[in-house]
Amino acid sequence: MRGAKSAKWVTGAIVVALAATACGGGGGKNAGAKGEVDPNGIYSIEVGEPEKLLHPADTMESNGSIAMSGLFSQLVDYDADGKIVNVNAESVTTTDSKLWTVKLKPGWTFHDGTKVTAESYVKAWNWAANINNKQGNASWFADIKGFEALHPEAEGAKPTAEALEGLKIVDENTFTIELNSAVPYFAYKLGYEVFSPLAASFYADPAAAGEKPVGNGPYKFKSWEHKKQIELTRFDDYKGADKAKNGGVILKNYTGVEAAYEDLKAGNVDVLRQIGPKDLPVYRADLGDRAVDQAYSAIQTLAIAYYADQWKTPKKVDPKVIQGLSMAIDRDTITKTVLQGTREPATGWVAKGVLGYTPTGSGDVTKFDPAKAKALIAEGGGVPNNEIFIQFNSDGGHKEWVEAVCGSITQATGVKCTGDAKPDFQADLQARKSKQVKSIYRSGWVLDYPVNANFISDLFRTGAGGNQGGFTNPELDAKIAAADSAATLDESVKAYQAIEKDLVNYMPSIPLWYYKVNAGYSEKVQNVKYAQDGDPILDQVEVKK
Amino acid sequence: MGRYVARRLLQMIPVFFGTTLLIFLMVYSLPGDPVAGLFGDKGTDPATLAALRHEHGLDQWIGKQYFDYITGILFHFDFGTQIRSGREVTEVIGAAFPVTLRLAFLAFAIEIVLGLALGIVAGLKAGKLADNVILILTLLIISMPVFVLGFIIKAVFAFQLGWITPTVSNEETWGELVAPAIVLGSLSLAYVARLTRTSMAENLRADYVRTAVAKGLPKRRVIGVHLMRNSMIPVVTFLGTDIGALMGGAVVTEGIFNVKGVGGLIYDSVLRREGLTVVGVVTVLVVVYLIASLLVDLLYAVMDPRIRYA
Numbered sequence: 001m002r003g004a005k006s007a008k009w010v011t012g013a014i015v016v017a018l019a020a021t022a023c024g025g026g027g028g029k030n031a032g033a034k035g036e037v038d039p040n041g042i043y044s045i046e047v048g049e050p051e052k053l054l055h056p057a058d059t060m061e062s063n064g065s066i067a068m069s070g071l072f073s074q075l076v077d078y079d080a081d082g083k084i085v086n087v088n089a090e091s092v093t094t095t096d097s098k099l100w101t102v103k104l105k106p107g108w109t110f111h112d113g114t115k116v117t118a119e120s121y122v123k124a125w126n127w128a129a130n131i132n133n134k135q136g137n138a139s140w141f142a143d144i145k146g147f148e149a150l151h152p153e154a155e156g157a158k159p160t161a162e163a164l165e166g167l168k169i170v171d172e173n174t175f176t177i178e179l180n181s182a183v184p185y186f187a188y189k190l191g192y193e194v195f196s197p198l199a200a201s202f203y204a205d206p207a208a209a210g211e212k213p214v215g216n217g218p219y220k221f222k223s224w225e226h227k228k229q230i231e232l233t234r235f236d237d238y239k240g241a242d243k244a245k246n247g248g249v250i251l252k253n254y255t256g257v258e259a260a261y262e263d264l265k266a267g268n269v270d271v272l273r274q275i276g277p278k279d280l281p282v283y284r285a286d287l288g289d290r291a292v293d294q295a296y297s298a299i300q301t302l303a304i305a306y307y308a309d310q311w312k313t314p315k316k317v318d319p320k321v322i323q324g325l326s327m328a329i330d331r332d333t334i335t336k337t338v339l340q341g342t343r344e345p346a347t348g349w350v351a352k353g354v355l356g357y358t359p360t361g362s363g364d365v366t367k368f369d370p371a372k373a374k375a376l377i378a379e380g381g382g383v384p385n386n387e388i389f390i391q392f393n394s395d396g397g398h399k400e401w402v403e404a405v406c407g408s409i410t411q412a413t414g415v416k417c418t419g420d421a422k423p424d425f426q427a428d429l430q431a432r433k434s435k436q437v438k439s440i441y442r443s444g445w446v447l448d449y450p451v452n453a454n455f456i457s458d459l460f461r462t463g464a465g466g467n468q469g470g471f472t473n474p475e476l477d478a479k480i481a482a483a484d485s486a487a488t489l490d491e492s493v494k495a496y497q498a499i500e501k502d503l504v505n506y507m508p509s510i511p512l513w514y515y516k517v518n519a520g521y522s523e524k525v526q527n528v529k530y531a532q533d534g535d536p537i538l539d540q541v542e543v544k545k
Numbered sequence: 546m547g548r549y550v551a552r553r554l555l556q557m558i559p560v561f562f563g564t565t566l567l568i569f570l571m572v573y574s575l576p577g578d579p580v581a582g583l584f585g586d587k588g589t590d591p592a593t594l595a596a597l598r599h600e601h602g603l604d605q606w607i608g609k610q611y612f613d614y615i616t617g618i619l620f621h622f623d624f625g626t627q628i629r630s631g632r633e634v635t636e637v638i639g640a641a642f643p644v645t646l647r648l649a650f651l652a653f654a655i656e657i658v659l660g661l662a663l664g665i666v667a668g669l670k671a672g673k674l675a676d677n678v679i680l681i682l683t684l685l686i687i688s689m690p691v692f693v694l695g696f697i698i699k700a701v702f703a704f705q706l707g708w709i710t711p712t713v714s715n716e717e718t719w720g721e722l723v724a725p726a727i728v729l730g731s732l733s734l735a736y737v738a739r740l741t742r743t744s745m746a747e748n749l750r751a752d753y754v755r756t757a758v759a760k761g762l763p764k765r766r767v768i769g770v771h772l773m774r775n776s777m778i779p780v781v782t783f784l785g786t787d788i789g790a791l792m793g794g795a796v797v798t799e800g801i802f803n804v805k806g807v808g809g810l811i812y813d814s815v816l817r818r819e820g821l822t823v824v825g826v827v828t829v830l831v832v833v834y835l836i837a838s839l840l841v842d843l844l845y846a847v848m849d850p851r852i853r854y855a
Contacts, residue, residue: 226640
């Protein structure tokens with residue numbers, strides 16, 4: 001069973017969609033009376049136009065990756081608890097977490113009929129990692145030996161190798177992956193779509209292949225009318241366990257979530273990914289048990305811009321001050337009122353639904369306690385200038401809660417707090433990149449793979465991709481390195497749990513709340529499930545007769 | 546007349562270059578890097594960023610970028626490619642324009658037919674009940690924001706009566722476009738009605754109308770030919786500029802009714818920093834404006850023989 005597919009982080013477009021401001025909370029999602037199912041029925045999902053060509057290694061935003069999830073299957077996948085499940089792989093084994101052996105299930109084919117072999121994987125990864133092909137997710141191959149030769153860091157540098165040194169083909173269905181150093185949870189990463197295989201026809205014209213992808217997944221590509229819809233049909237020769245329970249899916253493009261919701265009510269679209277702020281208060285009443293309200297593995301935080309003068313001159317800020325700010329935020333009230341139940345207060349840095357999640361990750365720094373907040377800030381020497389700014393992108397619907405958070409902080413501690421609006425996500429990113437954030441910025445993270453390392457190592461390690469606030473701590477880096485070199489996955493996860501508990505002493509960011517899927521579906525479909533990344537699981541949907 | 550047209554056509558050249566340059570500079574002065582924006586919260590390594598920037602010529606001096614862009618358009622009809630999707634801008638525009646063109650055409654037809662009819666009635670009955678009703682009606686329309694009107698039309702005709710679908714499907718049939726066209730055209734319709742009314746009411750007292758009546762011409766001819774022709778000048782001026790506005794300014798209407806046209810394309814492209822797409826669409830709109838205003842100027846001479854071009 002395909003419980004969940006690998007995910008991606010939140011981009012601008014998604015953040016806009018997540019811009020919830022109103023909703024009624026609570027309620028379950030009981031399956032309605034089961035109708036007779038048409039195994040060849042076709043249904044539609046509201047999805048935006050993918051930003052880029054459909055290349056597995058270049059698709060990072062939700063609109064593209066939902067199409068990818070139907071078109072491509074990877075070696076492994078995860079179930080709803082974050083446990084690993086083999087898909088195209090017969091086995092992924094290692095003895096030292098450094099040298100991995102992958103055996104493929106024989107008999108798999110691409111949609112064009114060609115065989116999926118070890119070479120399909122190795123060649124695809126080599127292509128994706130090569131700097132000349134400018135794939136946005138190339139850095140995922142950085143664990144593999146020889147990555148630097150294929151993808152030099154410096155601007156304008158040319159690759160000095162043709163292939164990743166660490167990838168070796170053993171026979172038609174077996175290959176080995178040698179990593180630079182031990183990564184106990186490496187098998188989990190393999191579920192991410194960047195690790196998809198590519199058919200031989202891809203290399204003749206990659207751009208054309210991105211318009212008309214040939215995959216190995218449960219669905220094959222039928223057509224793409226730009227900005228209108230993408231049509232996928234069931235791949236009948238699919239060998240995986242996650243065979244589609246429907247005849248195909250149409251990914252329909254809408255100009256906005258409101259228009260999509262109206263079309264859902266009018267019966268013109270079957271599955272939504274998100275309900276707009278306008279309809280959140282009524283969608284439960286409108287849809288009844290077809291309304292979806294489910295947590296997924298994503299978190300919203302306030303990241304501290306540690307490079308800002310405020311936090312480093314004249315001396316480095318005491319983490320107690322940040323702890324105090326965190327305790328001055330009344331998460332319960334804000335999620336209930338301003339966000340109207342579309343978020344759940346966070347109790348740690350690791351989101352729910354991933355391996356290693358604990359309900360007490362952040363101890364009591366996420367509890368609302370004005371008295372203690374004040375005391376902590378005083379103990380830590382006070383907030384420099386007694387004033388903070390929270391930067392956010394105003395195209396993402398964040399204004400309301402930022403103001404509420406600011407109000408809460410000011411009321412509890414007397415620290416002046418102002419929202420620092422940037423016109424859009426691009427400008428927000430620009431300010432982060434050029435280190436112009438005044439003191440704090442809002443940040444979001446959706447899981448890439450369901451292991452707690454993804455919420456710690458990829459965000460707080462010195463120089464990590466998601467670490468844009470300039471947080472750096474050698475002690476923490478050493479602990480992360482130790483956790484990464486643990487002998488087994490279990491030990492690594494435990495080590496990361498210990499690190500998470502320890503993060504209160506560093507306060508790289510302030511956890512706010514976990515995201516929820518607020519969506520719905522039409523009477524025509526049933527068995528609509530949402531994965532850990534918040535997207536509907538395409539192949540599970542059943543179309544009624 | 547021929548010389549006038551030629552001069553007007555020549556005038557279009559500096560306007561064309563001026564507007565494209567301005568838009569080009571404006572888009573590029575927006576904060577935010579179009580390439581960095583591709584990678585969101587996670588970012589990517591500088592090598593990939595630099596390679597992408599180089600591929601799209603973003604590492605060049607802005608003047609060189611503009612020069613390359615303009616020569617591409619003029620000599621190869623090449624509007625460049627989108628940074629994200631890699632699609633040709635001509636293809637993107639080509640996909641968005643036909644539907645907006647149809648929408649604008651319908652809205653334009655509605656505003657001319659209804660607007661003129663209302664305006665003529667009001668103008669001829671100035672001060673009477675019909676005139677007052679029309680004045681109040683148009684005032685209502687003018688003061689109502691587009692999205693409010695859109696939602697009212699949807700609520701009544703789609704959700705209550707079920708006559709129309711709430712959104713325009715991917716086939717974009719004429720029937721589906723009627724509702725958004727009414728919303729889009731309504732504001733201009735009100736202006737057309739009011740302009741026509743004022744102009745008619747005023748000209749009713751003009752000497753040439755009195756002469757025509759005194760000559761014993763039938764009433765239909767007096768109104769239809771003598772009065773209408775002269776009264777249409779301000780209306781036609783407005784209509785001319787409105788064509789461009791209808792084509793480019795439909796962001797809200799297109800959003801409400803899920804029409805994937807030019808309005809949404811501009812909005813999207815600005816948001817995603819697709820500079821070349823913005824400039825390309827605006828360039829096409831500029832040409833539409835220029836041609837429309839040329840047509841309007843030429844129509845003047847037809848309507849009022851006293852207007853002559855040297």
